Amino acid sequence: MIPLATPNLSGNEARYLQECVDSTYVSSVGPFVERLEDMVAAASGAAGAVATSSGTAGLHAALLTLGVGYGDLVVVPSYTFIASANAVAHCGAEPWLMDVALDSWTLDADLLERSLEAETETRDNILVHSTSGRRVAAIVAVYTLGLPADMDRITQIAKRFALPVVADAAAALGATYKDRAVGDLGADLSVFSFNGNKTVTAGGGGAVVSADATLLAGVRHLTTTARVGDDYDHDRVGYNYRMTNLQAAVGCAQMEQLDAFVAAKRRIAARYNAELADLAGASPFPAPKWADSACWFSGVVVDTPLPQVDDMIAQLRGRGIAARAFWKPMHLQAPYKDAPATGMDVSDAIWTRVLTLPCSTHLTDGEQEQAIAAFHDAVRALGRGQ
Ligand SMILES: *Cc1c(COP(=O)(O)O)cnc(C)c1O
Secondary structure: OEOOOOOOOOOOHHHHHHHHHHHOOOOOOOHHHHHHHHHHHHHHOOOEEEEEOOHHHHHHHHHHHOOOOOOOEEEEEOOOOHHHHHHHHHOOOEEEEEOEOOOOOOEOHHHHHHHHHHHEEEEOOEEEEOOOOOEEEEEEEEOHHHOOOOHHHHHHHHHHOOOOEEEEOOOOOOOEEOOEEOOOOOOOEEEEEOOOOOOOOOOOOEEEEEOOHHHHHHHHHHHEOOEOOOOOOEOOOOOEOOOOHHHHHHHHHHHOOHHHHHHHHHHHHHHHHHHHOOOOOEEOOOOOOOEEOOOOOEEEEEOOOOOOHHHHHHHHHHOOEOOEEOOOOHHHOHHHOOOOEEOOHHHHHHHHHEEEEOOOOOOOHHHHHHHHHHHHHHHHHHHHHO
């Protein structure tokens, strides 16, 4: 079976891990943690970075640092990985789910603006959701599949309503938006993930980046048990969200290959687009002009009259190709089915039709050829079955 995406550990990973063992720096203090923070800040065009134990932990700490608290609403696109919504819930807040735009699968800026205009009002200098009376505290913009959201518009709307913005850039390291680096798009805080299935992994982990040193200091404080001074003095309920030196050792070795990894991901995506997207019943993932995606996952959108994605996946697996469906929107998930939700036409239309295909950075041309041939076969087989 050709896997969907496996880590590419062909660089200095083993050497750096051995350095951790030799030096005994295996825990959350160590030179690789600082080195990784510097590398992530530099690669994302941000002034600084705080490494965290996961992307989810980074999102949680980012939201808390921006003041999100109990009972608040936070705008989150419904089409995302559940961690974006969970981080909001971990603050005691609830996501206000909104639809994504068809041309990017990222937060629909027009819908965002219309909804804030129509459904909120300012009371005592606080933006509240009119019908529930709850404070609207922040916006989470998700960089779907490594594609930045339309951040010029979103940050402009956020400014108008005095809302802070967190970018869930989990899989977007290496992406650009209007030729700007992904950590420099106007979000107050942007969060990356180094989970095992991301383009750059640390086994697990995350990083929060920003242009604002004060905000970053807030994130660092919260993620390191809110300790003040060198002894056991803490000024609020903090978290143990630190990354270990072991994780960072792998992360540094991976970051050394970021450009090559992203180039490989883009090459793979371009080839699937060239060889599958003109097929009857298949179209490419969206690629708006304003961004250059990091192409975390590749695949196709399966249209009618093709059968359900599940049938395609079964066909492909039968031919040795590990294909998979993608995110199920938040408004259809048990924990968030009762959350406020605005306009889900696009999320409802796309989520059952996304099919991801093998796209490891070390996928060979021959393997991709097999995946493409298997897709053609599967389309033909399913076509005959209709
Ligand atoms: C991977 C991912 C996360 C979660 O990151 P973890 O490091 O696994 O906690 C959050 N949001 C999005 C969009 C992701 O793809």
